[in-house]
């Protein structure tokens with residue numbers, strides 16, 4: 412698992428074919444026409460759904476809630492996301508917001524004091540910031556009622572300023588709303604200084620989107636150093652933090668530095684990725700969280716998971732031929 416890179420090696424080592432595959436997948440992720448073709452196709456959709464099922468709990472909330480319960484019964488915390496982004500139709504944005512309200516209601520009814528995650532562009536930002544904020548206030552009020560945390564995901568760098576402006580506005584009213592920051596963006600160094608002043612949890616991720624080189628760092632030793640530096644700042648400030656990475660080398664380093672012993676620190680990984688590692692960390696008594704998703708808009712999400720780790724393409728082929736049959740929390 413550690414073969415791609417270690418701190419000190421200065422970057423992920425991929426052969427030419429793997430680099431081409433990653434670039435192709437990242438472009439496919441942003442290709443709205445391709446996404447539409449997949450979603451409308453009676454052949455492609457079911458085929459790729461077999462692959463997506465490894466990372467997505469189901470197409471409906473009714474599948475996601477029992478999965479969440481399984482993980483909670485095993486002493487994990489969970490985040491739940493109804494997948495979707497870049498929604499430009501007003502009615503669809505309202506539907507997404509309503510689905511989130513119902514998700515919060517369902518979690519509240521089961522006393523799940525857990526986390527709900529979402530993209531602001533799913534609930535209005537792709538139309539305008541005012542609409543996204545209006546919907547966010549509704550979600551924050553409802554979540555507050557049930558002691559549920561909301562985590563705002565971070566999207567492409569073209570949206571970062573808008574997302575952070577909305578976050579700052581909501582965070583001064585609701586402390587149960589947190590924000591995701593991408594370590595690969597150069598601007599994060601400045602953003603983190605401001606965001607640490609707000610009470611909301613900060614989730615640190617490396618960054619999933621392909622960005623220009625003047626905006627973001629690539630996977631590298633420098634990126635890992637920055638990740639550790641930001642975690643250190645948040646830990647020293649005793650700020651609530653979610654360490655959202657599957658990078659075993661980074662995790663080992665943070666464990667040695669005893670960051671996971673801090674009460675405000677949790678480790679969060681995506682469902683279907685490095686379940687073995689999260690299981691080991693939980694067995695050591697650390698707070699571990701699984702990020703669960705559901706919905707039919709899994710196209711972009713799947714492209715990212717395959718692009719992050721090209722070996723997943725082998726699993727994809729296997730899953731198409733021999734569908735993935737694990738029960739949800741098996742391996743955790």
Ligand code: FAD
Nearest residue numbers: 564565591616617618619655656657658681702716719720
């Ligand atoms: P990498 O350097 O990408 O990978 C390090 C090692 O981790 C790999 O060598 C491999 O062993 C393992 N690994 C990583 N990915 C996979 C995979 N898909 N399958 C199998 N093994 C893998 N990104 C955003 O841009 N915005 C967000 O809001 C956002 N939210 C996230 C929330 C959570 C809880 C998590 C865990 C990630 C989120 N991401 C988000 C994705 C993140 O930015 C990275 O793209 C992703 O986590 C992979 O990076 P990494 O830190 O695991 O390290």
